Amino acid sequence: MKTAMKKLLFVILLVAGGLVANAQKFGYVDSQYILSKIPEYKVAQDQLNQLSIGWQKEIEAKYSEIDQLYKAYKADEVLLTEEMKQKRQTEIEQKEKDVKELQKQRFGVNGDLFKKRQELVKPLQDKIYNAVQALAERENLAVIFDKSSDLTMLYTSVKFDKSDEILKDLGYSTGNNSGTNKTNNK
Numbered sequence: 001m002k003t004a005m006k007k008l009l010f011v012i013l014l015v016a017g018g019l020v021a022n023a024q025k026f027g028y029v030d031s032q033y034i035l036s037k038i039p040e041y042k043v044a045q046d047q048l049n050q051l052s053i054g055w056q057k058e059i060e061a062k063y064s065e066i067d068q069l070y071k072a073y074k075a076d077e078v079l080l081t082e083e084m085k086q087k088r089q090t091e092i093e094q095k096e097k098d099v100k101e102l103q104k105q106r107f108g109v110n111g112d113l114f115k116k117r118q119e120l121v122k123p124l125q126d127k128i129y130n131a132v133q134a135l136a137e138r139e140n141l142a143v144i145f146d147k148s149s150d151l152t153m154l155y156t157s158v159k160f161d162k163s164d165e166i167l168k169d170l171g172y173s174t175g176n177n178s179g180t181n182k183t184n185n186k
Contacts, residue, residue: 132162
C-alpha cells in the first residue's frame with residue numbers, strides 16, 4: 001500500500017510541477033490612461049467635439065426652422081384652402097424627414113462622426129495595439145487585458161500594469177518618475 005501512495009504522490013507532484021512550469025504570464029494595460037497621455041489623442045478629441053457641436057447646431061437650426069414653419073402654418077391655418085394646407089403640411093413633413101436623415105448621416109452608426117473618429121483615433125489605437133503586441137512578445141506574456149474595457153477586473157496589481165511601458169515604447173512620457181500613478185483597483 002505504501003508503494004501505491006508513493007506512486008500517487010509522485011504523479012501528483014509531477015502534474016503540479018508541469019503546471020507550474022507551463023504557467024502563463026499575464027499583464028494588463030489601461031488604454032484610457034495611455035490615450036490620455038498621448039497629445040495627439042487630445043487634439044483628435046477636441047476636433048471631434050468641435051465637429052459634433054457644429055453639426056448639432058446645424059440640426060438644431062433646422063428644427064427651429066421647422067418649428068417656425070409649423071407656428072406660421074397654425075397661425076394661417078384658418079385662412080388657407082385645403083390644397084394650401086396640404087401643401088404646407090407636406091413641406092413641414094419633408095423638412096422633418098430631411099433633418100432626421102441629416103441627424104442620422106452625422107451621428108448614426110456609420111455616420112460622419114463615426115467615420116471621422118475612425119480617421120483620427122483609429123491610427124492611435126492601432127499604434128497602441130502594435131506596441132502591446134510587441135511588449136507581449138518581448139516579455140513572453142500569454143495575455144494582456146485592458147483594464148478600461150468592459151472586462152471586470154476585481155483586483156489588479158500594479159506590478160503587472162504595462163501601461164507606462166507601452167507609453168515609453170511609443171515615445172511618450174508618463175509624467176511620473178516612480179512607476180505608475182494609478183491605483184490597484186479599477
